[in-house]
Amino acid sequence: MTWLGVLLVFKIATTALVVVAPLLLLPPARLAARLAVPAAASGLARLYSVALLALLVGYGGGLVQTWQGVFPEGVVWMGLVSNGGATIALLATGWARRHPALTALFGAIALGLAGAALYPDHAMGSL
Numbered sequence: 001m002t003w004l005g006v007l008l009v010f011k012i013a014t015t016a017l018v019v020v021a022p023l024l025l026l027p028p029a030r031l032a033a034r035l036a037v038p039a040a041a042s043g044l045a046r047l048y049s050v051a052l053l054a055l056l057v058g059y060g061g062g063l064v065q066t067w068q069g070v071f072p073e074g075v076v077w078m079g080l081v082s083n084g085g086a087t088i089a090l091l092a093t094g095w096a097r098r099h100p101a102l103t104a105l106f107g108a109i110a111l112g113l114a115g116a117a118l119y120p121d122h123a124m125g126s127l
Contacts, residue, residue, distance in 0.1 A: 001066075001067075001126070001127060002066050002123065002124050002125060002126060002127065003116075003122070003123050003124075003125060003127060004066050004071075004072075004076075004116050004123040004124060005063055005066040005067065006127065007109065007112045007113070007116070008059050008060075008062055008063040008066065008075075009063065010109075011059055011079065011083075011109050012056050012059050012060060012063070014105065015052060015055075015056060016053075016056060018102070018105075019049070019052060019102070020049045020052050020053055020056065022034070023045050023046060023048065023049035023052075024046060024049045024050075024053075028042040031045055036098075055078070055082055058075055058078055059075060059078075059079065061075065062074075062075025062076070062079075066124065069124070071120045071123070071124050073117075073120075076113050076116050076117050077117070079109065079110070079113045080110055080113045080114060080117065083106045083107070083109040083110035083113065084106075084107075084110040084114075086102075086106040087103060087106045087107040087110055090102065090103045090106070091103065
């Protein structure tokens, strides 16, 4: 497997388990308490989780491309915008203080994808 493939597997697995599953599966009252929002906002959180699930499908397509020896440029840029944007949004809104682990996770993935964009040959090298 390539370095980029490992990063994509990590991104897919951690986002699915840490973000998407709780947002989709927690009861509305627990979800609202966990997010510190009114229970009525749980529908918006579920909508967000479906959007994240769609991104994970995109990452899965990029993972398949790495298995085929193809650098998934579009997926790398998608991930940079998604993870870099999430990091900036968490920092700008003050939510990074409440969710430092998620902020670090998104930031680290964005940095890894930036490295892949800058050095695609290295990113596609075998581990």
